[in-house]
Amino acid sequence: MGVSTLPRGRRVNSSGERSKKLLLEKATELFSKNGYHKTKISDIVKSANLTQPTFYLYFENKESLYNDLISQFKNNFLETINRIQSEADEGNIVENIHRNLTILFRFFESNPHLTKIGYYQTEEADKLKERFSDLIEEVLKDRAEFADYDIRIVAHSLVGAIERLTLTLLFTKEREPEQLASEIINLYFARNFVK
Missing domain, CATH: 1.10.10.60 (Homeodomain-like)
Incomplete structure (x- = not known):
């Protein structure tokens, strides 16, 4: 029985x-x-x-469980990037970007398995990254520091760097969120914006 x-x-x-x-x-x-x-x-x-x-x-089945996980990641990710957008201010752009990258990397670090599913494996992942790139464009578009840059290229390359560094350095614990944020700042922004 x-x-x-x-x-x-x-x-x-x-x-x-x-x-x-x-x-x-x-x-x-x-x-x-x-x-x-x-x-x-x-x-x-x-x-x-x-x-x-x-x-x-x-x-109900494996698919419903998987879809629940995708929805959970998507909701948490969108909540995180909306928080980043709402906290954007007119202060020092480098400090703002560093703080926001740290928040994002901490979010990814808090649940690496769910992030691997939602940010790397699903069909919706590309849509989330596109939305994230659009947010970056929105935050940076009116900043005088970026007047000479194609903001779309900046946004897409930043999303790509975040994606790759999360997988290769954050999830492998070779770097902490704050370290990765600092290294991205140094690579993308510090030389141009730090006086």
């Missing part, structure tokens, strides 16, 4: 919430490492030391 005959969705207590959280954590790790197509529900439940019926208490 061995199969639970409990009705679907009965777990709303803390034990059930722990099971759901564990499934999300393990799924995030496995999707991040193996990708969507190579990760099976059986891999997720085995990693979480739970059963497939438990999985189906919380998720």
Whole structure:
């Protein structure tokens, strides 16, 4: 026998919430490492030391779980870049960029597995990066310091640098968020804007 005959969705207590959280954590790790197509529900439940019926208490299927993770990343990412935009001020441009890059790298660092899914693996990732690039353009477009630059190129190259450095230096723990922000500032901005 061995199969639970409990009705679907009965777990709303803390034990059930722990099971759901564990499934999300393990799924995030496995999707991040193996990708969507190579990760099976059986891999997720085995990693979480739970059963497939438990999985189906919380998720319709693998795709719905994956889409939940993508939505979670997207919402958190957009919240972070909107915060960056709302905190932009007319002060020192280099200090503002450094602070904002640090915030972004800390966000990526706080959940590297989810970032790998949402910022690197999904079809929506390009749309998020485009939106991020548009935000950078918006923040920099009226700044006198950038009058001689094609802001679109600055924005796209900055997004590309952030993407690559996050993957190769932040996730490998070779650099801390503040260090990466400083190195980008030195590479892109310091020579032109620091007096």
